[in-house]
Amino acid sequence: MSATKSRYVFVGLMVLGAVVGMALSNGFEWTWVQLGWEDQSFFTRELTFTLILGYAIGFGSAIFCLKYPPVYELCIEVVDELSKVTWPERDDTMSATVVVIITVMICALYLGLFDAVWLNLTDWILGVEGA
Numbered sequence: 001m002s003a004t005k006s007r008y009v010f011v012g013l014m015v016l017g018a019v020v021g022m023a024l025s026n027g028f029e030w031t032w033v034q035l036g037w038e039d040q041s042f043f044t045r046e047l048t049f050t051l052i053l054g055y056a057i058g059f060g061s062a063i064f065c066l067k068y069p070p071v072y073e074l075c076i077e078v079v080d081e082l083s084k085v086t087w088p089e090r091d092d093t094m095s096a097t098v099v100v101i102i103t104v105m106i107c108a109l110y111l112g113l114f115d116a117v118w119l120n121l122t123d124w125i126l127g128v129e130g131a
Contacts, residue, residue, distance in 0.1 A: 009075040013062040021058025025051045 028050035032039045040049040065071045088096070123129075 005076055005079045008079045009072065010066065013065050013075065014059070017059040017062030018055075019058070020061060021055035023054070024057055025054025028054050 029039060029048070032050055041047060042049070042052070065075070
């Protein structure tokens, strides 16, 4: 097992822990507000109990995943599989992006026209004056 794979796993799990921590801290803060509980501040006004609790659970879960062999091995296998992926070249990505943008524009135009026709048709059927 190379050090590069271990670094990818470590960084990936730490980023995931930070994202989970942020989501949990926001969820805990919302829960505290809904229950009418006071969110205790530590050192500064921004460092609250819910923030510490959310990030502690997030990073604690990430560290658990790093230390638990089945999860760590799965992460290493994911890195191995991703290293085998043939990523598209810049030109392929640009042309696919243009196709997607044009397709979205055509669909938006079609739906907009359909909406306008349907609005006028239903206004005519119901006898409603257009605003």
